[in-house]
Amino acid sequence: xxxxxxxxxxxxxxxxxxxxxxxxxxxxxxxxxxxxxxxxxxxxxxxxxxxxxxxxxxxxxxxxxxxxxxxxxxxxxxxxxxxxxxxxxxxxxxxxxxxxxxxxxxxxxxxxxxxxxxxxxxxxxxxxxxxxxxxxxxxxxxxxxxxxxxxxxxxxxxxxxxxxxxxxxxxxxxxxxxxxxxxxxxxxxxxxxxxxxxxxxxxxxxxxxxxxxxxxxxxxxxxxxxxxxxxxxxxxxxxxxxxxxxxxxx
Amino acid sequence: xxxxxxxxxxxxxxxxxxxxxxxxxxxxxxxxxxxxxxxxxxxxxxxxxxxxxxxxxxxxxxxxxxxxxxxxxxxxxxxxxxxxxxxxxxxxxxxxxxxxxxxxxx
Numbered sequence: 417x418x419x420x421x422x423x424x425x426x427x428x429x430x431x432x433x434x435x436x437x438x439x440x441x442x443x444x445x446x447x448x449x450x451x452x453x454x455x456x457x458x459x460x461x462x463x464x465x466x467x468x469x470x471x472x473x474x475x476x477x478x479x480x481x482x483x484x485x486x487x488x489x490x491x492x493x494x495x496x497x498x499x500x501x502x503x504x505x506x507x508x509x510x511x512x513x514x515x516x517x518x519x520x521x522x523x524x525x526x527x528x529x530x531x532x533x534x535x536x537x538x539x540x541x542x543x544x545x546x547x548x549x550x551x552x553x554x555x556x557x558x559x560x561x562x563x564x565x566x567x568x569x570x571x572x573x574x575x576x577x578x579x580x581x582x583x584x585x586x587x588x589x590x591x592x593x594x595x596x597x598x599x600x601x602x603x604x605x606x607x608x609x610x611x612x613x614x615x616x617x618x619x620x621x622x623x624x625x626x627x628x629x630x631x632x633x634x635x636x637x638x639x640x641x642x643x644x645x646x647x648x649x650x651x652x653x654x655x656x657x658x659x660x661x662x663x664x665x666x
Numbered sequence: 667x668x669x670x671x672x673x674x675x676x677x678x679x680x681x682x683x684x685x686x687x688x689x690x691x692x693x694x695x696x697x698x699x700x701x702x703x704x705x706x707x708x709x710x711x712x713x714x715x716x717x718x719x720x721x722x723x724x725x726x727x728x729x730x731x732x733x734x735x736x737x738x739x740x741x742x743x744x745x746x747x748x749x750x751x752x753x754x755x756x757x758x759x760x761x762x763x764x765x766x767x768x769x770x771x772x
Contacts, residue, residue, distance in 0.1 A: 453687075455673035458736045461691045464669045615694075615735035 439600035451664040459610040459662025462617045466542025474526035492546040497659050500648045502557040509560045511644050512540055531638035537617045540608050544661030554652045567649025576633030603654035606663015620647055668692055674767040678745035687740040690755055696731040712757035720749035745771045
């Protein structure tokens with residue numbers, strides 16, 4: 417008995433019963449290698465953009481991100497792993513892209529970046545990189561709880577002409593194939609991702625909109641409350657999994 | 667200026683075969699796709715890539731519309747002496763970008 421206990425102690429906790437798999441584990445060896453090598457991962461190009469934006473003033477008399485937050489490697493460590501997080505002023509959880517734009521409007525008096533713009537993706541990727549290798553640790557704020565529940569309901573709710581819920585593919589049939597592609601478990605571990613099909617960078621919301629179009633539903637708009645709720649639920653579902661940003665996906 | 671990622675080993679032994687990896691940010695618009703307004707988007711691609719090692723060309727490639735966006739090129743050469751690699755991408759609309767990397771050979 418004691419020997420068994422010793423053996424169990426040697427095993428990392430996650431290895432015991434965690435059947436969750438990041439989408440990257442389903443990819444070909446070549447695509448995995450591309451993600452792992454920072455000089456082959458195209459997402460690093462956007463990271464470079466983000467790093468430059470971090471220390472660039474939006475106007476001569478305005479502050480750059482770095483003027484308040486300092487070195488991103490220290491101040492932004494673990495931030496992307498926590499978002500969407502509750503914002504008291506908005507009275508609701510906001511995702512990382514919205515947080516960047518709120519900060520831009522409030523503290524930099526600059527125009528917000530458009531959804532899916534190269535600048536916004538670049539900054540998101542740069543912030544995400546500061547959390548790479550850390551576990552996803554969702555916002556513990558209890559005020560986020562009803563929004564997370566709303567996200568769960570959306571995840572389980574059928575939608576579109578094909579009348580599918582997210583859960584029907586990503587819970588019930590994960591690991592099987594939809595045409596030629598493996599259905600992953602839908603854990604948002606690497607966003608924003610460089611998707612080879614897109615030949616470019618995209619956010620989790622772009623990916624969600626893709627899936628919604630796939631089931632012939634009208635996709636929620638970028639930044640819509642439903643999007644943030646779904647994002648919040650997905651991050652909780654993936655709690656403890658490792659952040660891979662910037663991820664590469666096929 | 668387009669962003670690039672270049673991977674050249676910082677040092678190598680004389681005669682060693684080294685791998686060089688380059689990645690450049692470029693849309694590689696094929697010239698066959700319609701844009702949001704239905705009109706065909708003009709072709710905008712990189713047409714040529716060349717790498718020189720201390721002035722001598724060691725690798726060159728022609729690129730065509732079927733090449734994906736953000737082209738990634740990896741190739742090998744023999745480390746013969748310390749010096750500079752110069753990478754040049756040229757393309758449509760007068761696109762031209764040059765980057766350099768150094769290697770020390772012992």
